[in-house]
Amino acid sequence: MAKARTTFICQNCGAVAQRWQGKCEACNEWNSLVEEAPSAGIGALAARNAKKGRIFALEGLSGESRPAPRMLSGMAELDRVTGGGFVPGSVLLIGGEPGIGKSTLLIQVCAAMARRGERVVYISGEEAAAQVRLRAERLGLGDAAVELAAETAVEDIIATLSHGRTPSLVVIDSIQTMWTETADSTPGTVTQVRGAAQALIRFAKLSGACVILVGHVTKDGQIAGPRVVEHMVDAVASFEGDGSHHFRILRNIKNRFGPTDEIGVFEMTGSGLAEVANPSALFLAGRDGSTPGAAVFAGMEGTRPVLVEIQALVAPSALGTPRRAVVGWDPSRLSMLVAVLETHGRVRLGQHDIYLNVAGGMKISEPAADLAAAAALVSSLTGAVLPHDMVFFGEVGLSGAVRPVPHANLRLKEAQKLGFSRAVTPQGIKDRSVNDKSGSGPVGSADRAIRHIGEVIADIAALGRGVSNPKPRVAAN
Incomplete structure (x- = not known):
């Protein structure tokens, strides 16, 4: 043998x-x-009892299709992230750093659904039931009929959930603490996480209950455990935030029943997480429009336009290698942008320290922020104050050309809603929404369409020559 x-x-x-x-x-x-x-694997029993397969029917792509039914969570921001609500029989994986508010968010969702008459079960593998109950009472949710349990054995959990009325929502906090008898290893290992997740997913598909799995994250911010779990579930969301800021962002990474890259914005308060219906106003709160080095960027997060302020500080460096510090943006993107400004814009940044920050703790990943970051850098270098009612967006190529970006009309409409009357955008945008022609100033009148980064640099340099004590460090063309 x-x-x-x-x-x-x-x-x-x-x-x-x-x-x-x-x-x-x-x-x-x-x-x-x-x-x-x-x-020891989850499929070991099936391998031992392997038998000849059966023939099943194949279907074509054409045919009747119906949208997936939805269950509203009671929080509009969470429904936006999930694509309109929870789908029965789906599995959602939520990850986030310790203390970010994952358990607080989920207990609020459980209470909202339980008050509508749904059966909701909250299984905690990290806290005792009394601790979960204490948190619910502190949030004013003690009267909600949420069923609690502190258990880690997956087989016992599935047997309990299968008894009685099928629950509408099941929360497993967290998947790293669960263990299954089909895997011969300690809880938290790759084998146990994979086996426990597969068993819970199978229960969700057979029963029609929506299951939410809470996942730990590594020091790099990635969801801990095997990557295969993210492939197995129907949706993956990341709960982001900074301890020094009072808001939290739930970002959709994967969704089989809706769009991806959607975000939901929440504010941490004394009574739990409160929804933020207008995140742009939150990110721009307290903005000082009288200082150089600040530009407002009209960005997109999924299908939602969001306006944030990009702050830059350019200072002479006494070091042999100037510093480059970035918060909320891609550092490699900043290095590329500085090289483009040096080469095609003749902006001398090589002997200066550069500090770039996205105000409010927001993290930006789309290339459309290039133009706003470049405007903030040049504004700080020249001492020119950018108009307070102007927004920027556009991708800057390695040749210095400003390229169009998608969803320009949504960005302009959001800017107009918040009182911005001027915009610096790439050329080729149709049906502009910010069309107030009363604006004046050297940085393009209302709705300034540009082709090259040099146009923005020249306009900001002209602004700098009009201020008292200007600091012109931009070489003449």
């Missing part, structure tokens, strides 16, 4: 190796490989 071969699973990334070694070749993590016997 052939000897059963064992495999070694990396507990950091889930990579499989045929022999033990000190460092994982996939993620370079030391001492993370753990032995897994063939009989």
